[in-house]
Structures are given as C-alpha cells and as structure tokens.
Amino acid sequence: MRLLYVIYRACVKHECGRGIRREPGNGKQSKPSILTGRCHFIINGKNVDGIFKNFIDKIEEAAAMIRINEHYLKLQASYLFSTIAKRISEFQTVHPEREIVRLGIGDATRALPESCITAFHAAVDEMAADATFRGYGPEQGYLFLRESIAENDFKNRGANITADEIFISDGAKCDTGNFQEILSTDITVAVPDPVYPVYVDTNVMAGRTGDFSGGRYQNIVYLECREDNGFIPSLPGKPVDLIYLCFPNNPTGATITRDQLALWVDFARKNKALILFDAAYEAFIRDDSLPHSIYEIPGAREVAVEFRSFSKTAGFTGTRCAFTVVPKDCMAFDGHGNRHALHALWNRRHSTKFNGVSYPVQRAAAAIYTIAGKRQVKEIIDSYMKNADLIRREMDGLGFSCVGGVNSPYIWINVRQDSWEFFDELLNKAGVVCTPGAGFGVCGDQYVRLSAFNSYANVEKAMGRFRNIY
Numbered sequence: 331m332r333l334l335y336v337i338y339r340a341c342v343k344h345e346c347g348r349g350i351r352r353e354p355g356n357g358k359q360s361k362p363s364i365l366t367g368r369c370h371f372i373i374n375g376k377n378v379d380g381i382f383k384n385f386i387d388k389i390e391e392a393a394a395m396i397r398i399n400e401h402y403l404k405l406q407a408s409y410l411f412s413t414i415a416k417r418i419s420e421f422q423t424v425h426p427e428r429e430i431v432r433l434g435i436g437d438a439t440r441a442l443p444e445s446c447i448t449a450f451h452a453a454v455d456e457m458a459a460d461a462t463f464r465g466y467g468p469e470q471g472y473l474f475l476r477e478s479i480a481e482n483d484f485k486n487r488g489a490n491i492t493a494d495e496i497f498i499s500d501g502a503k504c505d506t507g508n509f510q511e512i513l514s515t516d517i518t519v520a521v522p523d524p525v526y527p528v529y530v531d532t533n534v535m536a537g538r539t540g541d542f543s544g545g546r547y548q549n550i551v552y553l554e555c556r557e558d559n560g561f562i563p564s565l566p567g568k569p570v571d572l573i574y575l576c577f578p579n580n581p582t583g584a585t586i587t588r589d590q591l592a593l594w595v596d597f598a599r600k601n602k603a604l605i606l607f608d609a610a611y612e613a614f615i616r617d618d619s620l621p622h623s624i625y626e627i628p629g630a631r632e633v634a635v636e637f638r639s640f641s642k643t644a645g646f647t648g649t650r651c652a653f654t655v656v657p658k659d660c661m662a663f664d665g666h667g668n669r670h671a672l673h674a675l676w677n678r679r680h681s682t683k684f685n686g687v688s689y690p691v692q693r694a695a696a697a698i699y700t701i702a703g704k705r706q707v708k709e710i711i712d713s714y715m716k717n718a719d720l721i722r723r724e725m726d727g728l729g730f731s732c733v734g735g736v737n738s739p740y741i742w743i744n745v746r747q748d749s750w751e752f753f754d755e756l757l758n759k760a761g762v763v764c765t766p767g768a769g770f771g772v773c774g775d776q777y778v779r780l781s782a783f784n785s786y787a788n789v790e791k792a793m794g795r796f797r798n799i800y
C-alpha cells in the first residue's frame with residue numbers, strides 16, 4: 331500500500347501526463363487530501379474521477395500519518411547542558427556522599443539585588459488589588475522598562491537606541507534561538523567555533539544545515555577561534571548572510587575591541603548580511619575601552635540585532651527577563667531584492683507568539699537602573715569577578731594556559747586532553763563540574779570552561795581539589 335501511495339504521489343506531483351494528471355476542480359469536494367481534495371483525475375483526456383476516487387481514498391487513508399520535522403533527527407542526542415546535568419545526576423546516584431562544586435553551567439548563585447526584590451514585592455502587591463491589578467501587558471514590554479534600558483544601556487554609552495526598538499522577553503537563549511525564524515531558510519549562516527550551541531541547533535531545526543559529520547554540520551560556515559587568533563574569529567573568506575557573534579564570549583570569555591567589531595560591521599554592510607550580536611555578558615566588562623554594545627560602532631544599526639539579558643547581570647536566571655534590540659533601520663531582503671524592516675517582522679513574530687514578561691518581573695528588572703540597583707548589581711558582579719580572578723590565578727599556577735575571566739565570568743582552559751575525559755576525571759576525582767569544550771565545537775576539543783558563578787568559598791574549595799589532582 332505504501333509503495334502504491336508513493337507511485338501515486340509521484341505521478342500527481344510531477345503532473346507528468348503519462349499517468350494521472352491533476353487539474354483544478356470546482357472546490358466542492360469536502361474531504362481534505364494531500365491534493366487539497368479539489369482535483370479531477372484525467373487519463374488521455376478522459377475524466378476518470380469515478381474509477382480512481384475509491385482507490386485513491388483508500389491509499390490516502392492507509393498513508394495518512396503525523397510526520398515529524400526530520401531536521402530534528404540531525405541534532406545531537408541532547409542539548410549540551412542537559413547532557414551534563416544527566417551525567418552529574420548519574421554520578422550523584424552512585425556517590426550520594428560526594429559533595430559537588432558546580433562550575434559548569436553559568437547559573438547565578440547570588441540572590442537578586444535588594445532593589446529588585448523590593449520592586450518585585452511592591453508589584454506583587456499591586457496585583458493583589460483590583461485598582462492596581464494588571465492583566466496582559468504590552469507584548470513588547472512595559473515602557474517604564476524599555477525607557478530605562480534605552481537611556482542607561484545605550485544612550486549613556488553613545489548608542490542611539492530608542493525605547494520602541496527594544497523588545498522585552500523571557501531570555502536571550504530564547505531570542506537568539508528564535509530570531510532566525512523570520513529569515514529565509516535559504517541563507518548561509520556563519521558561527522564561531524567554539525559556539526553557544528543554541529545558535530547552531532536552532533538553525534539545524536530550521537533546516538539550514540546538512541548532516542552532522544566530524545563534529546560539524548554541513549552548510550554552516552565555522553569561524554575558528556583559537557589561541558593563534560586570540561579567540562577572535564577572522565572575517566569569512568566568502569560572503570555569508572547571517573553571522574552570530576557573542577562578546578564577551580561564551581564559552582571562551584574573550585572580548586572584542588571597537589576596531590575588531592568595526593571590521594564585522596563593515597563586512598555585514600558590504601555583504602548585505604545581518605549580525606546577531608549576543609551581549610548577554612556585557613555587564614562583566616571592566617575595561618573601559620571595550621564596547622558594551624555593537625551600536626557603539628557607527629553603521630551597526632543597519633546590520634545588527636543585539637541580545638541582552640538580566641540573567642547574568644542581575645541573577646534573573648530563574649526569574650526570566652531579557653531583551654532584544656531591533657533598530658528600525660535594520661533591513662533584510664526578499665527574493666526580489668526588496669528591503670524589509672526586521673523590526674516589523676520581529677514585532678509581528680513577537681506579538682503573535684509571546685504575551686510578554688510578567689509585570690512584577692519587569693518592575694524588578696527596571697530596579698537595576700536605580701542608583702541603589704546599579705550599586706548592588708556592581709557588588710554582585712564584582713563578587714563573581716573575584717572568583718574569576720582566583721580561577722585564573724590558580725590555573726596559571728598549575729600551568730594551564732587560559733583566556734577569559736577578566737571581562738567575563740568564563741575561563742577557557744587548555745587542558746591538553748580530550749575535554750569529555752577531563753570532565754569525567756574532574757567529576758570523579760575532585761567532585762568538580764566543568765563544561766567540556768567539545769560541547770561547543772571542534773575547536774573546543776582540548777578545552778574546558780569554568781564558570782565563576784558560585785560562592786568564593788566554593789571556588790576556593792574547587793581550586794584546592796584541582797591542586798590535589800593536577
């Protein structure tokens with residue numbers, strides 16, 4: 331039956347005239363079919379609907395089935411951080427007595443800043459009275475938060491971004507993953523290697539890649555980041571359409587200078603490409619000469635979308651609040667070369683698929699822009715940076731070369747061995763969790779990432795255990 335169905339589809343699909351030919355019908359047949367149910371079947375000019383109808387109905391019934399997006403089958407079995415969580419949980423099941431220090435996933439460990447908590451509570455109280463209760467908010471986010479962001483994160487740094495170019499969301503992971511949805515599936519995508527896996531996996535899901543082989547997906551342009559280029563990708567040797575950049579970088583912790591970033595903006599402008607710039611870790615920048623936003627680079631408004639997050643800035647990993655900036659003059663093209671504003675497309679997507687971040691959470695997020703909020707955020711980030719500094723010094727002392735940890739909470743360490751083996755060794759011998767570099771790409775093969783998100787006491791403990799083994 332299945333074979334007959336395939337032959338039948340082939341005949342109809344190609345409208346080859348040798349067998350069954352499809353013609354527009356009167357649209358009155360009610361049964362929806364793969365042929366839309368509105369067809370006549372003609373052989374040699376004769377209408378053979380009667381002969382074929384029952385036969386075709388039976389074939390279609392037998393062949394009807396829900397089908398999957400087969401691009402998902404190209405993905406690796408599970409998402410990197412889910413795989414790691416599973417390994418830790420298996421280890422804990424076998425060794426319930428072992429205390430684990432987690433320097434793997436970059437998850438905040440410090441409580442929300444006091445100003446956020448106060449604003450959060452007050453907003454919850456507003457929801458408790460009919461007079462101040464709020465239902466659906468604007469899908470793009472409340473103006474009080476968008477205006478604070480535009481003023482503090484952009485205008486104060488000389489970047490001309492307005493409140494209506496900012497879309498509040500529940501996470502930079504979701505936004506960096508979802509943004510590709512408004513772009514053609516027929517584009518060339520360039521990603522750094524190592525890379526935050528969300529950029530790649532979401533393009534695999536959308537069908538922009540070929541199969542996975544040798545640690546890489548076909549049809550993706552990988553921009554290698556290694557010690558010899560300071561972990562800053564070089565421009566691709568050929569035009570590409572979509573470029574993912576992340577600075578301060580996850581996973582390497584490397585940072586990009588203004589001049590280096592300007593090369594990418596120029597490249598995108600020359601090639602009519604789009605840069606998706608992930609700046610989720612900008613709050614960790616301590617060097618004043620480094621750009622916090624791509625919009626500090628002239629011309630970037632036309633070719634770049636930027637993603638930010640309150641997760642790492644203010645400990646919102648569990649509370650969920652982030653934002654994406656889509657400047658109104660950022661354009662992409664249709665198949666005829668006509669320009670379209672990405673702002674309008676993203677707004678359409680966002681308002682269709684998202685109903686906004688909750689009011690209390692947005693109030694809590696806005697509190698980081700108050701004087702007290704800024705001071706508290708700085709204190710929290712300083713504490714993580716103190717951890718990063720300790721990790722770097724310890725790794726240097728043990729003879730591991732590393733990058734990051736200066737303007738970033740991540741330290742990327744050359745462990746000179748297979749990174750998953752190192753992960754297992756560190757977990758089993760020391761009870762310390764790292765993130766294996768291979769999970770971020772081929773160039774991460776001999777590296778692991780340590781995260782500074784933990785208490786100083788735990789980081790000291792982890793470093794002591796490192797010293798015992800290496």
Ligand code: MLT
Nearest residue numbers: 411434435436437503580
């Ligand atoms: C990381 O550890 O790379 C991130 O925190 C994971 C994430 O944000 O999805």
